[in-house]
C-alpha cells in the first residue's frame with residue numbers, strides 16, 4: 001500500500017463535525033461534487049459481532065431510514081432477503097448509500113458467514129476502507145481473522161469498532177489486546193469508553209478531549225429522522241475517566257507521532273500537537289496500514305454511532321487516496337493505470353450480479369475512471385462485446401434512486417447489461433483496459449438436485465441458471481452418465497440457502513441428495529514424460545509427439561501450461577492442440593478420477609511429421625502423456641479441510657471434544673473465558689455434515705459454531721483405502 005504522501009487532504013476536522021453541524025438535514029438526496037467526499041466502505045465482522053445492527057444504526061443516524069430495525073425481530077433494512085431475516089445472517093452484499101455531513105458513504109454489505117466467500121472477496125475488491133466490528137466480550141474471533149487476512153491481500157485500510165460495550169464481560173482493553181495478538185495489527189485507541197457493561201454511557205474522544213454522553217434510554221427505535229441528535233450530549237470528560245484519559249492519550253499521541261517525522265520532532269521538543277495535525281497523521285498511517293484506529297460503542301443501544309461516522313470520514317480513504325487502479329490493455333497486454341477522473345477513459349468493474357424482484361437483473365459497478373451515462377453504449381471489455389447501459393440506480397438496501405450519470409470513484413447498480421458477469425470490466429469504445437477480477441475459490445461441496453415433480457423441471461433449470469449467474473462460487477453441472485444435476489458451493493449452509501431461495505423466489509420444489517465433498521488429486525513429485533500418438537492406417541497417418549515436464553505447484557497454483565519449445569520442433573499451430581489435450585486429461589486424476597490441481601505442465605520437446613501431423617494427433621499425444629505421466633508422480637488424494645470454532649458452556653466441553661474425536665478433528669486451541677470455552681479445530685469438511693444437529697444434541701442447544709473452508713490436505717492412508725473402495 002502506498003500513500004499519496006503530504007497531498008492528502010485533511011478532512012472531517014472536528015470543526016465540521018460538531019453538534020451544530022450535524023443538525024443540517026442529512027436525509028436530502030446526495031450531491032457530492034468532489035471525490036474526496038466519497039467513502040466506499042464495508043463493515044466486516046465475525047457472525048453475530050453486530051455488523052447488521054451497526055449498519056442499521058448508521059442508516060438511521062444518517063437519516064436514510066426512519067426507524068431502527070432489530071436483527072432479533074427480523075426487521076432490518078439491509079438484511080432484506082427472507083432467509084436472512086430468519087437466520088439472522090447477512091448473505092448478499094447489498095450496496096447501500098448514506099450521507100454524513102457533506103460526505104457520501106457507499107456501504108457495501110459484506111457477509112459475516114464465510115461460507116459466502118465470494119461475497120467477501122467481491123466486496124473487498126471494491127472497498128476503499130473497512131470497519132471491522134468486534135464483540136467487546138469475545139474480542140477477535142476466527143472469521144474476523146480470516147477476513148482480516150483477505151483485507152490484507154487487497155490492501156484495504158481498516159478501523160476497528162469495538163461493539164457491545166454494554167454486555168456483561170465487555171472489555172475494551174482486552175479487545176484491543178486481541179487485535180494486537182490475533183490480527184498482528186498495530187491498534188491505536190482514539191476513544192475511551194465511559195463505563196463498561198451496564199454502566200456504558202458514551203465515549204471520550206482522545207484527540208479532542210471531549211466526551212459524548214448518551215442518555216441511558218438511547219436506542220433509536222421508533223424515532224424519526226434526526227431524532228438521534230437528542231440522544232447525545234457533548235460534555236467535558238467525566239472525572240472518573242480523567243486518569244485513564246491521560247494514559248490512553250499519551251499512548252495514542254506517541255503511536256501517531258512515531259509515524260510522522262515532523263510531529264515526532266515537535267513532540268520530542270515538548271511542543272503541543274494540535275488535534276488536526278494528529279488526525280491528519282493518523283489518517284495517513286491508517287491508509288498506509290501502519291496503524292489501526294480503534295473506536296467503541298454499543299450499536300444496540302445506539303451509542304457511539306455518530307463518533308464512528310466521524311471516524312470513517314476522518315481515517316478511511318476517499319477514492320483519491322488509494323493508488324490508481326491497474327489493468328491490462330487487451331491489445332498490448334501491458335499493464336496500464338487509470339486515474340479516478342471523470343475525463344479519463346471509462347473503466348468499471350462489475351462486482352456483483354443480483355436479480356431484483358422489481359427491476360430484474362442488476363449489475364453492481366464500481367467506476368474506477370471515467371463516467372457512465374444512463375442509456376449509453378458501453379463495451380464489456382472482458383468478453384469483447386457491446387452492451388447498452390439501461391438505467392443507473394443508487395441502491396438503498398431494497399429501495400432505489402435513479403441517476404443520470406455516475407462518476408469515477410462511485411458505486412452504482414446498472415439495469416440492462418445482459419451479458420455482464422461478476423469480474424467483468426466495462427469500458428468505452430476505445431482505450432480499453434481489463435481490471436483484475438476478484439478471486440473466487442473453487443466450490444468444495446456438492447449435492448445432486450432434482451425437481452420435486454416433472455412440472456418443476458424447467459423452473460428448476462431457470463432458477464439454477466439465475467442463481468449461478470449471481471454467484472461465482474455456485475456451480476451447476478449436468479452429469480451425462482448418471483443423468484443427474486449436481487450443484488456445488490462453498491459449504492452445506494451455502495447450498496441450503498440456495499435451495500431455500502429456489503423455493504421462495506422461484507417457487508421450485510426440489511429434492512436434494514446427500515452433500516459430498518469435492519476431492520482433488522495432486523502430484524507430489526516431478527516427472528518427465530513422453531506422449532507419442534502414431535497411427536498408420538492406409539493412406540494418411542497420424543503423428544503427434546511430445547515431451548512434457550510435470551511439476552507439482554503450491555496449493556492454489558491451479559493448472560499452468562507453459563510452452564518451452566524452441567527451434568520450431570513443434571509448429572505453433574499444434575501447440576495449442578497439445579494444451580487442449582492436456583487440460584482435458586487433467587480433469588480425471590489417476591486415483592479415483594477427481595480433477596488434478598496445482599500442476600505445472602511444460603511442453604519441452606517433441607517432433608512432427610510434414611504430412612501426418614494434425615491438431616488431433618497432437619491433442620491425443622498431450623492426453624497420452626498426461627495419462628502415462630501422472631501415475632508416476634506419486635499422486636495423492638486431497639480432501640477439503642474446514643476451520644471450526646465452537647463456543648460452548650464449560651460443562652459440555654468434554655462432549656464437544658468427544659464428538660470432534662469421532663470426526664477426525666485436529667484440535668488446535670481450547671480457551672476459556674467467563675464459563676465459556678472456545679475450541680478451535682481443523683476437520684475434514686466431509687466430516688462436518690449435520691454438525692449442527694450433533695452439536696445441538698450434545699449441548700442442549702447451548703453451543704454455537706462457525707466453520708469455513710480452509711485448504712486441501714492429503715487424505716490419510718486408511719481413509720483413502722475406504723474411499724477408493726467406495727468410488
Ligand code: GDP
Pocket residue numbers: 045046047048049050051052053054071072088089090112163164165166167297298299300301
Ligand atoms: P451480525 O451477525 O454481525 O450482523 O450481528 P447482528 O447485528 O445480527 O447482531 C448479533 C446479535 O448481537 C443480535 O442479537 C443483536 O441484537 C446483538 N447486538 C448487536 N449489537 C449489540 C450491542 O451493542 N450490544 C448488545 N448487548 N447486543 C448487541
